[in-house]
Amino acid sequence: MSTMTTPGLLRVDPEESAYLDALENQTMFIFREAYRRFENLAMLWSIGKDSTAMLWVARKAFFGRVPFPLVHIDTTMKHPVMIEFRDQIASEWGLDLRVGTNREALDSGMGPDKGRFECCTALKTSALQRLIEQHGFKGIFLGIRRDEEGSRAKERVFSPRDRDFQWNFKDQPPELWDQFNTAYGDDTHVRIHPILHWTEMDIWRYIRREGIPVCSLYFSNGTHRYRSLGCVPCNSNFPSTASTVDQIIHELEHTTTPERAGRAQDHEKAYMMQKLRSLGYM
Amino acid sequence: MTIQNISRQPSVEPALRIVIVGHVDHGKSTLIGRLFYDTGAIPAERYDEIERTCKAQGRPFEYAYLMDALEEEREQNVTIETTQTRFRSSRRGYLIIDAPGHKEFLKNMVTGASEADAAILIVDGEEGVREQTRRHAYILALLGISQVMVTINKLDRVGFDRARFDQVAAETVHFLHSIGLTAQFLVPISARQGDNVVERSSATPWYQGPTILDALDAFSPAALDRSRPGRMPVQDVYRWDDVRRYVGRVESGTFRRGDRVRFLPSGRESRIRSIERWPEARVPAAAAGTCVGIHLEDEVYVEPGEVMSRPQDGPVPAVEVHASVFWMGRTPLSLGTRYGFKIGSADAQAEVVAIEERIDPVSLEVRQRYAEWLGESEVGRVVLRLEKPVAADTFETNPKLGRFVLVEQGVVRGGGIIRSLGMASGARSVRVIELGERLLVDPSGALIDLRSEGGDIEIAADARFLARVRAGERVALRFSGMRPFGAFLNWAWEHFIPVTFRREQEGVWVSCGAPEYASATEHYLDGPGI
Incomplete structure (x- = not known):
């Protein structure tokens, strides 16, 4: 199975194109604003469709280069084709890739059987926290979207985390007219969300227009496909025959199932995602 | 339009961004939930999840839960943060920005509303116009949002009484007029029951106007600024x-x-x-x-x-900004203090040199003229002096470069709309004369001698000088030419400084800062004075 799939037929509807241009321009603006304001930036790349599309816009914002490192938090439980895809893209696009893994937790036997909340916190949140401390990153680009899930809907574009990595969602400063809050103390880092305003459908339409390569797991293997990618034990596929980007878009236009239905950590208990995120989860 | 027409259509017409504002508990989240439900925008799983949560808490199905995603919000039954969610009519897509109504959440409301093309102001039909109804409407006016719909909610609780609707609608419209807003639609609804939200209600036979959704379809997206000069x-x-x-x-x-x-x-x-x-x-x-x-x-x-x-129609290199400012900081905006000033891609330091009016955003009364400070959630007419020239426009000529934010300790605390600008030197070789720096004390009192000045000049003054003059201290000035005197009169006009003058052979004698115009006039008519 090929790890990369580039959409075939390129259809450009002028209205759709103008709409996607607006989304893309806003994201470029955010990238450039962060690059201007912060010394030590990195971008979290989950290998999924969102952060891959976001990476594509970063290349547009910086004229073909990506002037900051990419961080992949590898729980070692990712689908093997994701890792293949990652390494292939990283070499083709000349990316500075840094991989972060919480070895200690893995060595002591951490896994979803210890509880999904505990596992996500140890293997993702803590691994990210260590990597940020190790490299002294002051700003992290994250490909989250408002329409994904409730607590993400409440995010700001520039969202500070305190020394203990926590998100104070009850007292966020105002953000207006694209004048972002970009000055923070040294004991904090800022999460920057360049595609917060995009929807799942926007991402797929953009992938179609631009011909962005995405991991093959999003396409049907004949009977099933993945809609959102994560770790193998907590990530389920669903019955689908959509094997091209056009077919995926058609399928999404007619579904009423939420995007993250196949992500077990969202459904473990009430407000799990809010709790994970207030501790620093993506 | 019937409900069958409403579906998740694949059209990509850019969504209209709407903000829903109003007093706490007047039904914002319920209205949004109802719009989602009635247009089929809620995925089945989301609906089931909310139904389960409500059942567990022993409550009827709560539409507001669709927006209130955070645990605290559900426990307290209030929306804390700005949220965005989408739905579709048969005509186009909508992006709803839910702006929380609590007073302490004003910054969230402003964050949400600053992105909107149109607004729905929701008023409880039982309670009528309340404090935040007025405050939010005023913010809409300040942000320059002109497409506004008023909806009177909870009419099921007053038996869909037409007289009550008319009374609350009139009260709301009256207030909107006083701040320069016009409601394009007035819609009687019950958000909880769905009357006149998406489907026309049989409970309001006296109402012939559109439903909320039909009225939204009549609004248009904010036009891009392609016809304005290049920036x-x-x-x-x-x-x-x-x-x-x-x-x-x-x-x-x-x-x-x-x-x-x-x-x-x-x-x-x-x-x-x-x-x-x-x-x-x-x-x-x-x-x-x-x-x-x-x-x-x-x-x-x-x-x-x-x-x-382009060289022929550029912005103004400004050193002085006259603006309507809304303040969201916990510590007041204060006279003589410097703040970060961000406009377009520029950063500068700005000193507050005058707070000409401190306005109560609820009653719209001027609380104080020439105030010392502007409190949290207050609005004022403020004069800012920039430490260096910054390119700007007035809001009227170019909204994108006619608005700014004020920053305190790295955090955005206020926003402003530029009403007029004081030019910097350089661009038109204008010389700025700082009154405070030219103050002499001669035997007859404070004197500023500007007889040596000619050509294009601009008059400026710092907060201390303005405060002294406003406190009633009289300052005498001398000019030899009409142009510098004219520049001074402009400055006095902008700062509401009383001025009397006497033309003489060798120039003009001026006195400013007298507390009473009449007594000052008398003084000058009576004797040689200065």
Whole structure:
């Protein structure tokens, strides 16, 4: 199975194109604003469709280069084709890739059987926290979207985390007219969300227009496909025959199932995602 | 329109962004939930999840839960943060920005409303107009949102009584008029029951107007600023591989290859050699909304924060800003204090030199003239002095470069709309005369002698000088020519400073700062005075 799939037929509807241009321009603006304001930036790349599309816009914002490192938090439980895809893209696009893994937790036997909340916190949140401390990153680009899930809907574009990595969602400063809050103390880092305003459908339409390569797991293997990618034990596929980007878009236009239905950590208990995120989860 | 027409259509017409505002508990979240439910925008799983949560808490199905995603919000039954969610009518897509109603959440409301094309102001039919109804409406007016619909909610609780609807509607419209807003629609609803939200209600046979959804369909997206003069704030300058790119987003107008351009406030000029939009090395033009890289024919030194325009219709290199400011900081905005000032891509320091009016955003009464401070959630007419010239427009001529934020300790605490601007020197060789610096004390009192000044001058004064004059201290000035005197009168006019003058052979004698115009006049008519 090929790890990369580039959409075939390129259809450009002028209205759709103008709409996607607006989304893309806003994201470029955010990238450039962060690059201007912060010394030590990195971008979290989950290998999924969102952060891959976001990476594509970063290349547009910086004229073909990506002037900051990419961080992949590898729980070692990712689908093997994701890792293949990652390494292939990283070499083709000349990316500075840094991989972060919480070895200690893995060595002591951490896994979803210890509880999904505990596992996500140890293997993702803590691994990210260590990597940020190790490299002294002051700003992290994250490909989250408002329409994904409730607590993400409440995010700001520039969202500070305190020394203990926590998100104070009850007292966020105002953000207006694209004048972002970009000055923070040294004991904090800022999460920057360049595609917060995009929807799942926007991402797929953009992938179609631009011909962005995405991991093959999003396409049907004949009977099933993945809609959102994560770790193998907590990530389920669903019955689908959509094997091209056009077919995926058609399928999404007619579904009423939420995007993250196949992500077990969202459904473990009430407000799990809010709790994970207030501790620093993506 | 019938409900069957409403579906998740694949059209990509840009969504209309709506903000829903109003007093706490007047039904904002319920209205949004109802719109989602009735247009089929809620995925089945989300609906089930909310139904389960409500059942567990022993409550009827709560539409508000669709928006209130955070645990605290559900426990307290209030929306805390701005949220965005989408639904569709048969005509187009909508992006709803739910702006929380609590007083302490004003900053969230402003964050949400600043992105909106149109607004729904919701008023409880039982309670009528309340404090936050007025406050929010005032913020809409300040943010320049002109497409506004009023809906009177909870009419099921008053038996869909037409008289009650008329009474609350009249009260709301009256207030809106007083702040320069017009409601395009007045819709009687019960958000909980769904009357006149998406489906026409049989409970209001006396109402012939549109439902909420029909009324929304009549609004139009905010137009892009393509017809205004060209402006591109320079966001950054990338010097890579011996290539210098001036990057930014075109905020208004269109720039083309070959255009002669001027950067302000520096005044440097060049010509556009090419416009780059990767992967395309050369595009013919960049219109409003586009992020580009500009290559110039000359290697001019331009800093981030400058604004690229055409030489004939550029912005103003401003040193003084007269603005309507809304303040969201916990500590008051105070006279004589310096704040960060961000406009376009520029950063500067601004000193508050006057708070000409402190306005109660609820009653709209002027609480105080020439105030010392502006409290949290208050609005005021403020004069700011910039430490260095910054390119700006008035809000009326170019909204994108006519609005700014005030920053305190790195955090945005206030926003402002520019009413008028004081020019910097340089651009039109205007000389700025600082009154405080020219103050002499002679035997007859405070004197400023400007007889040696001529040509284009501009008068300015710091907070201390203004405070002294306003406190009633009288200052005498001497001018030899009409133009410097005219510049002084402009300054006095802008700051509401009383002035009397006497024309004489060798020039003009002026007195300013007298507390009472009448007594000052008397004084001058009676004797030689100064």
